[in-house]
Amino acid sequence: MHRLTNKRIILGITGGIAAYKSAELTRVLKGAGADVRVVMTAAATEFITPLTLQALSGHPVHLHLLDTAAEAGMGHIELAKWADLILIAPASADFMARLATGQGDDLLTTLCLATDAPICLAPAMNQAMWRDSSTQHNRTLLESRGVRLFGPGIGEQACGDTGAGRMLEPLELAELASQCFSSGSLSGKTVFITAGPTREPLDPVRYLSNHSSGKMGYALAEAAIEAGARVKLITGPVALTYPDRVECVQVETAQQMLEAALNNLEQCDIFIAAAAVADYRPTAVAEHKIKKGAEEIMELHLVKNPDIVATVANHSERPFTVGFAAETRDLVDYARSKLERKNLDLVIANDVSQQGIGFGSDDNAVTLVSLDSVTSLPQTSKRQLAVRLISEIAKRANAVALNS
Numbered sequence: 001m002h003r004l005t006n007k008r009i010i011l012g013i014t015g016g017i018a019a020y021k022s023a024e025l026t027r028v029l030k031g032a033g034a035d036v037r038v039v040m041t042a043a044a045t046e047f048i049t050p051l052t053l054q055a056l057s058g059h060p061v062h063l064h065l066l067d068t069a070a071e072a073g074m075g076h077i078e079l080a081k082w083a084d085l086i087l088i089a090p091a092s093a094d095f096m097a098r099l100a101t102g103q104g105d106d107l108l109t110t111l112c113l114a115t116d117a118p119i120c121l122a123p124a125m126n127q128a129m130w131r132d133s134s135t136q137h138n139r140t141l142l143e144s145r146g147v148r149l150f151g152p153g154i155g156e157q158a159c160g161d162t163g164a165g166r167m168l169e170p171l172e173l174a175e176l177a178s179q180c181f182s183s184g185s186l187s188g189k190t191v192f193i194t195a196g197p198t199r200e201p202l203d204p205v206r207y208l209s210n211h212s213s214g215k216m217g218y219a220l221a222e223a224a225i226e227a228g229a230r231v232k233l234i235t236g237p238v239a240l241t242y243p244d245r246v247e248c249v250q251v252e253t254a255q256q257m258l259e260a261a262l263n264n265l266e267q268c269d270i271f272i273a274a275a276a277v278a279d280y281r282p283t284a285v286a287e288h289k290i291k292k293g294a295e296e297i298m299e300l301h302l303v304k305n306p307d308i309v310a311t312v313a314n315h316s317e318r319p320f321t322v323g324f325a326a327e328t329r330d331l332v333d334y335a336r337s338k339l340e341r342k343n344l345d346l347v348i349a350n351d352v353s354q355q356g357i358g359f360g361s362d363d364n365a366v367t368l369v370s371l372d373s374v375t376s377l378p379q380t381s382k383r384q385l386a387v388r389l390i391s392e393i394a395k396r397a398n399a400v401a402l403n404s
């Protein structure tokens, strides 16, 4: 269940007597380290109060699609992007039918349409309703679209019938949810990731730096952990919390980042350079604060920093090496030239001139450039993109390892 740590889960509750178990499910998911936001349909509120779920999840419950106050907090599209997983428990026959026909007539169905996150349903209904051919048709349709069904269980039902249709118990559901996060594609591998900016000091109080927030690199570290890797995250100064189960090495300058990258490089299978490293640093760091003088123009003398990712890619203990390319135009051409010049296996190019992606934002959109392919991944949250990127990197690195 540790895979649920820091995971963002939307718990959808629809109308059914099993909704009383959703309170315990919220508690179990939170206990496993997940951040849970609850979304209830109107029918669900007839069975359990939003206040109970608010108290247990620690967040206001989302109830309406057209709620201006809720939209001002976290709008429904934002919520759909925020989620790592949508778990609907209980999922009624009516909800399954609406989801199967692609309806977006309330908040929960709309979230399901708008999200890229996996959707899991825990059906709960009378055994005859479950066996009904319409429900079974909807089930097949949903499964064919990648929706996962947890259960239902078999046994005595609240209405007195016995058969298939019981919602699985909260612990079982949490365990199944946690299994959604285990791809295992990097099982046994060690991954080094650089993240954030570097700071190149001018004097004791000033430095040269850039706007990297570290979000992309940290999301990659979390996704690599979920894929089973051992992760060393070499991070410049950022305002993010260290991901769980990751070895974090804090650095400030490019030279320190290089030193951390080369330390134990022989153990590294995959190196991912997401950091925005300063290309130059001041030739000298003043011992005392530089004073304002009479001159109108001040000249700074800079010297080139070592290229960390190129040093790694040309090392005798070379791992599978992935660089990023922050470009403002001709994305693929510049990425290809970086691939060749730095001797990389893969370049992940992002257009940092575009609003809403790149430096500092929660979203990104990238193009993967290798010697023989170009693949574009559309804009989504850095967290979701990172999962996709790790799966792409794992596939390519594992193929290289097999052929060598």
Ligand code: PMT
Residues within 6 Å of the ligand: 194, 195, 196, 211, 212, 213, 214, 215, 216, 217, 254, 273, 274, 275, 276, 277, 278, 279, 305, 306, 307, 308, 309, 310, 322, 323, 324, 325, 326, 327, 338, 350, 352, 358, 359, 360, 361
């Ligand atoms: O941190 P965020 O706010 O989430 O933003 C993410 C990001 C935009 C910083 C990230 O997606 C990104 O593009 N990182 C690379 C930024 C960059 O410095 O790109 P570049 O084109 O200048 O460098 C190319 C590659 O060489 C990068 O992998 C970089 O880490 C590496 N490099 C550059 C210079 C240097 N001296 N050493 C390096 O290793």
